[in-house]
Amino acid sequence: MASGAGPRRWMLPSALLHGLDPDSGPDRRRPRRTARDWVVDTCCFLLAVLLFLVATDALTRQSDVPQGVVVADIVLGALSCGAVWLRRRWPVGLAVAMVVVGFVSSTAGGASMVALFTLAVHRPFRYVAWIGGANLALVPLYYWLRPDHDLPYAGSVVFAVLLSVSVIGWGMFVRSKRLLMLSLRDRARRAESEARLRAEQAQRLAREAIAREMHDVLAHRLTLLSVHAGALEFRPDAPREEVARAAGVIRESAHEALQDLREIIGVLRAGESEDAAGERRQPTLAALDALVAECREAGMKVALDHRVADPAAVPASVGRTAYRIAQEALTNARKHAPGAEVTLALTGTPGDGLTLTVTNPPPTTEPTPVPGSGQGLIGLTERATLTGGRLEHGSTADGGFEVRAWLPWGQTGPTP
Template identity: 45%
Template sequence: MEAVRPCRPARAGRTFRTVSRTAGTAGDRIADIGLVFFAACFAVLTADAVLAGEHLSPDALFADQAVGALACVSLFVRRRRPVQLAVVLLVAGVFSHFVTGATIVAVFTVAAGRPLRTTGLVAGFAFAPVPFLIASGPALDDPRTVSGMTYFALLAAAIGWGLFVRSRRQLVASLRERAERAHEEARRTAREDIAREMHDVLAHRLSLLSVHAGALQFNPEASAEEVQRTAGVIRDSAHEALEDLREVIGVLRGTASSETARPQPELADLRRLAEESRAAGTDVTLRLETAPGQTAPGQAGADGSRGAAGTRRGDPAAPPAAVGRTAYRIVQEALTNARKHAPLSPVTVTVSGGPREGLTVLVRNPAPADGRRQPGPDAGESAAFVPEAAVSGVPGAGQGLVGLAERAELAGGTMEYGRFGADFRVRAWLPWAPGRDPLEAAAPAPDPAL
C-alpha cells in the first residue's frame, strides 16, 4: 500500500495568494492577452468621451496614445508586480487619458490577489484626489467632471469585483483543502480498520501456531501420537489463518461474494473458540447468558460452556451479526492476550445481556505474579503436553487491547482492561443495536454505475 503524505493545514493568518504565480500556464497567458485586448479596446472606444473638452496638440495626443499603448503592454507583468504596476498606472492616469482601461485591470489584479491591507493602501492612493476635487466645487455639467466621476466609479467597481473574486477563490481553496483533509482522514481510518481486522483475525491463529510449534520444540520426548496430534493442529491452524486472510482481502478488494465467502464469526462461535484455546493448553470456562437459556441455569453443556438462547447460528434471539462479531473479536483477542502473558492460567469468559441492557463481555484470568504461571485445574492433557516455555515466548506488539478498545468504540460501546485485585480483566459493553462494523467500513463502496 503506497504511503500517503499527510495533509498540512494552513497556518493561522496565512493569506491565500492566488494571482501571484510566477510560472505562467497556458490559461494564464490567454487571460493576460484577453485583458490587454480589453484595455486597448476600452481606450479606443472611450477616446471621444475622454477627450471631450480637451484641446491637445497632435504631438500631445500622440504622446498620450503612446503612454496608453505602453500601459496596455505593461499588463503582461501584472502577475509578478501587481502593486507596483497599479501605482505607476494610477500616477500615469493624472497625465494620460488612455490608461484608464489598463488601470482598471491593474487595481482589479491587486484586489483579487493581494492581502486586504495592501488592497486598502492601493485603494486609498487611487481615491486620494477625490476630496480635493470635491473641495474645488467642479461644475457637474463640465465634461471633465463627468469623466473624472466615471473614472473613480470604474476604479471602485474594479476593486469591488476583485475582492469578490478573491473571496470566491479563497472559498474554493478552503473547500478543496477540507475535502482533501476529509479524504486523508477517510484513508487513515480505512488503514486503521484494515490493520485492526488483520490483527484480530491473524493474531489468534498465529499465536496458536506458535504455542503448538513450541510444544514440539520443548518436548523432545513426546510420543508419536502427541507429535502427530500437534502437527495436525498446526496444519489446521495454518489453513484457518490462510482462509481468514483470504476472506479479509476479498472483502477489502470487493471481490468476496455471498456464495464463496466464509461465514463471519458470531456469538455462537465462541464455543469453538474456547475449544481451540483448550487444545492449546488454556483452561477456558465459557458462560453465555444472553437470554433465558435452552440449557437450565447452571447446567453446563457438552463442551463445558453454559447454554443460552441466541447463541446458535440462525437463532432469532441472537444479537445482530455486527454485535456478535465484535464480541467474538474481543473474546478472541483477550484469550490471545492471556495466552501470551499468562500462559496456562485459567480464563473465565462471561457474555451476558439482552436487547434492553446491551451485551456485556467479561474475560478474566489470574494475573501472573513473580513470573509464576500455573495451569488451571481443568487444563487436562493439553496443558501437560504444552510446557510454559512454549507459550512464554509468544511475541506481542502490545496493540491488541488498544485495537479492541477502538473496535468497541466504533460499535458504540465501551471497554476497559487492567488489573483488578489478583485478576487481569477485560470488560466491554456493546449496544444491542449494531454500530459501525470496521470490516464493512474498510471495504470499498460499490460503484453505483455498475
C-alpha cells in the same frame, strides 16, 4: 461596493490577492507582466495618447491661451501619458499625482481617467472614495477657471462628473468580478485539497481496518500453531497420542490460517470497501460457543459462564466487539498461561449493558516463547471505546490476569 470588497478579502490567499493589490503582502516585489498585462497596458497607453492628441488639438485652437501655458500643458500631458506605464506598480501614487496634474493640464485628462480606472481595479473602495472624491470636487472649479467654449458651464461639469463616475464604476465592477473569480478559484482549490485529504483518510482507515481484521483472524490461528509446535519442540518424549493430537491441531490451524489469509488478500485485490470487508467475515456473539469449543479441542481448559439468554438480540456491533475481545483474551491466556484453566464469564441484559470477563490464574508451567507486538489489548480498548463501552485489564491479586469489558446494549446506562 465598500462592504463587498472588504469581507471577500480574507477569503483569498495572499498569492491570489497580490495580483489585485500588489502592495498588500509582505513581499511587495512586482511579478513580471504577462502577455495579457502587456496588451491591457498598451491599450490604456494608446487611449491616453489618443485623448492627449484630441485635447492638444483643441488647446492649440484657442487663441486666447498664452503660448507658454499651451507648451506647459502639452508637456505635462505627454509626461502623464508616459506615466501610464507605472499604473500597476504605483496605482495610488499615480492617481494622487494625476488629480493635481489633471487640474492644471487639460491634455492630461486621458491619463487621469486611466489612473482612476487602475485605482478602482487594484485598490479597495476606501482609496477610490478619497481620491475619486477629490477629483470630482475639483471639476466645478476646473471649468470655472478654464471654461469650455463648446458647452455651457453646467453641461461641462455634468459631463465630466458622469464620465469620472462611469470610469470609477467600471473599474470597481472589474475588481469585483476578479475578486469573485479568485474566490471561486480558491474555493475550488480548497475543495480539491479537502477531497484529497478525505480520500487519504479513507485509505488510512481502510488500511487500519484491514490490519485489525488480519490481527483478529490470524492471531488466534497462528497462536494455536505456535503453542503446539513449541510443545512438540520442548517435549520430544511426549506420548504418541498427544503428539498426533498436537500435529492435527497444527495442520488444522495452518489450513484455516491460510484460508483466512487468502480471503483477506482477496479483499485487497478486489478493492472492496471497509463495509464489504466487514460483511465478509464478522462473527457475532452467537459464535462464542464455537470459539470456546475450538479452544477446548486444541487442549485449552476453558470454563464458560454464559448468562445471556438470547445472544441474537445483542446488537451486531456489540456482539462482534464482544467476540473479538473474548478471542484476543483467550489467545493471550493460551500464550502466557499454558495449562491454566481460563474462565470466560458473559452477562448482560438490554439497558444494563453487556459485561465480559476473561480471567486466568498464574501459569503452572513455563510458557513457550511466542512473539507478539503487544498491540492486541490496545486494539481491544479502542474497539470497546468506539462501541461506547470500556475495557480494563491487569494482574489479579493471585498473580493471574483479567480482562474486563463493558459494552452498551439498548438504552445506555451508567458505565460500571
